[in-house]
Amino acid sequence: MVLLQTILILILVYYGVKLLLKWLAPKLLNYAVKKTEERFGQQFGNFDTHTKSQQKAQTPGHKKSRPKSNPSKKVGEYIDFEEIE
DSSP states (O other): OHHHHHHHHHHHHHHHHHHHHHHHHHHHHHHHHHHHHHHHHHHHTTHHHHHHHHHHHSOTTOOOOOOOOOTTSOOOOOOOOOOOO
16 A cells, blocks of 8 residues: 555656646746846947947048958869769
8 A cells, every 4th residue: 555655646746846847947948048148248238339449449541451362373173073873
């Protein structure tokens, strides 16, 4: 009789925990996502103001020069592959 009671209690606890997690898991995940968004917002919130201040510091006529690519420069060897059946 004690063995039957123990098995019944284990089954009830298993299904109780399963049902409880089914209800609580989405709420816990939403909470975790909101907290993560807040942390990212705090860390990267000053990023926009920092880049804007750097752009204002440059003179309007000043542009960074890009190195020109040489199209006639040979980069590598072309290999033609054939399909084997």
